[in-house]
Amino acid sequence: MLFGARLADGCTTGHGLSGVAQLGVGSTIAVVAMFAAGITTAMLAFRRV
């Protein structure tokens, strides 16, 4: 979790809330990637509901 946050230079709050509110291009890419990987992981790792 924090490996990714340091690689992306920001976490859910830093990129997601602060970065996107400031309309940062890189922050928006990071947030889209976060949700994409999160949803994919949930589909692969957890039982379907």
Add this chain to the structure above:
Amino acid sequence: MSLTSAILIGLLMGIVFGFALEKSRVFEPGMVVGQMQLRNFIMLKVFLSAIATGAVVLGVMNGLGLVSISPKAALYGSDLVGGLVLGTGITLAGACPGTVLAQIGAGYRDALFTLVGGLFGAIAFSYAEPSLSQTVLVRGAGKITFADVLGIPYWVGGLRACRDHHRSSCGAGTVEALADRTRA
């Protein structure tokens, strides 16, 4: 700003943020995982509302000349790969780097282990950084914002983003309805 006032403002903002996070219940592991499983969309909606609120507050303050904005540099490779790693970790741990602290504050004992694991990840990154900084990951375009891309001042873009919040929330609602119908 002096160091003392910076620390005091930081503490105050942290308390406000933690309080709002607890009241929204978005810090709960089930809430985070439920969002990623597309079972409930509360996290996304709270997230979008927080961004819209931030955009309008910053937009007004920036327009009045009270604050300047400090966006992060766009490092396309790092943002993409780091975002993917972070997203995977968020789903597996049921916590973001911020919500893990709220979980500890709310008394979830296992969140302590999430935090320790995260710190190990941060240490691992320090070891990996010298070799990663040689790669394509660090290539980027500097501190650009969508307002720069459109050639408008930040405060116009910020207020426009807030206006579009209604539309993006409706979008989230549509995806939610679709996910519900797929399951049914």
